[in-house]
Amino acid sequence: ELKEEITRILTANNPHAPQNIVRYSFKERSYKPTSVVDHLAVHFVLEGSLLHKDSDEARRLRIRDGLPKEDAPMENEAESDENHVETPATPVEDGGEGEEAGEEDRPDSVASKPDKKEAKCTNQFNFSERASQTHNNPSRDRSCQTEPPPRITFSVAANQWGIYDAYLEELQKQEKNKEKKKTTLLKKDNNTSKKKMTLMETQSDDIAKVGKVSKIIERMINQNTMDDIAQDFKYYEDPSDEYRDQEGTLLPLWTFQYGITRNFSVTALCWNNKYQDLFAVGLGSYNFSKQEGGMFLLYSLKNSAFPECIYYTTFGVQCLDIHPQHSYLVAVGFYDGCVAVYNLKEKEPHPVYKSTAKTGKHTDPVWQVRWQNDDMDNHHIFYSVSSDGRVVSWTLVKNELISTDVIRLSVNGAVTDGPNSAQLSSISHGTSFDFHKQIDNLFLVGTEEGKIHKCSKTYSSQFLETYDAHSMPVDAVKWNHFHPKIFISCSSDWSVKIWDHTINTPMFTFDLIAAVGDVAWSPYSSTVFAAVTTDRKYGFKLSPSVGLLSLCNTIKVKSVMSDTFPVQCSN
């Protein structure tokens, strides 16, 4: 019995629906069987909240809400209709909740779809308006006024005679122009010869142009390789300075070398006032027996590999100075006692002016030259001091140098041209001098005997004062740039002394254990100065506790401080 197969057939018929229904028909007064029995079984009904858009009620609602009539796309409605019909027919398995969620989702999506083309017809139960406002920044008024264009007053009286005069003048000018034109016709012949000249020049111009470009490129290359140094030059600040109270640092920046100069020693340095990266170097020899001529070079900081200008001289250059206003004039003092003035603007390698034995050149090496302010006839003047005991002022008059002895140095006092005394007093050898920054007439001369004389340009027979400064030749004497009374002197007797010119004894003395070659005040601070000895460079800052600022271990001899940059320059 268990093996018996029983077949079952699934049909769409509702098993609960009656197969035959008989109804009493009042019309025919008899029982009639209904042929078709409805097999529809409704499992679940949910009343939806959707209204067809075009139905009466919806239309009424819309009118009440004031929404415009819609000619909505038919697809949306067709879809909603289908959804509406399908849901009751699908068999329920999860229960009513799934259906409800499904139905609610669909009204949302249907409602949102028409949004694109119509205003939102959202029902008031599920949707509510919310709004919020961000914080707006407060507004500010800003106004500014530019400077108005500058104005001046103008006044004129316009009258007939003024107009007439103006016309007359105009006529005269025109006549003059006509005359000039006639004379220029004559000059046309000259022009043809000039044209030939210009042809030649254009050829050399090409090379000249290349020259200029190559110069710029050379500088660029040098600056690129030395970029670190250039940055240090401008902005060097050693942070370790904070930790060492008494000491600072001196940073060697560039080395300027030119092959041919190896046999020479640097004897002079000077910065150029106008072009602040330019400086001049004088080369010669300190050795008495070995005098081999000299040179002077112009270097620019922008190109440390090669000098800008080179001048050869027959004798060793001992000192040089660049004119503070006319920075193309360089005064040079030589080992043989000559002085010369070079004009850097001219291409010639010869000096513009040169002193000879006739014009009163020195008989000993000139140790220092210095430009002074132009004299009353607007001629340039410079002073020189030499070992022959004379301080001479040279005036540049047209093509000549005219010398005037300012003062003659002697051991006892100034030489007076008396018949008896002139022969006896011996001549003292001047080695250095310096002019007061503010008082034009006052200057100091340092001598080989170690004395410093304070002199005035106006008194040629007497010193104003003499200081017994050192026991060996005074190598440099310099006034302080700021303090009108202070000057500093250094000597081969290992000492640097600071003086007040009204007091006979030095204010400070520094013993530097080696012959001091040169000393210079800092141009930007009245208490800082630098000194250079045969084996070291020193920078000093005078403070209530006088102390050393820096130390360095190199062989240097000369030092000059630039007026614009806090940089020392030495060889």
Added chain:
Amino acid sequence: MPEEMRVETMELCVTACEKFATNNESAAKMIKESMDKKFGSSWHVVIGEGFGLEVTHEVKNLLYMFFGGSLAVCVWKCS
């Protein structure tokens, strides 16, 4: 006055004075209006045969010229 401006203004004055040879006021009006359009406000023009003048003008914006042997024209800008 800058060269270009000067040349233009002179030409304009000559045109205006030739056009309104009898009426200085209209000539001045024409010059003033064209200057305002070309070079910005605000310009002032005086044309006459005899007058004295003391004005404040913006730097480099003044022209004083003679025309026709008897007429003097002064044009300046001062806003």
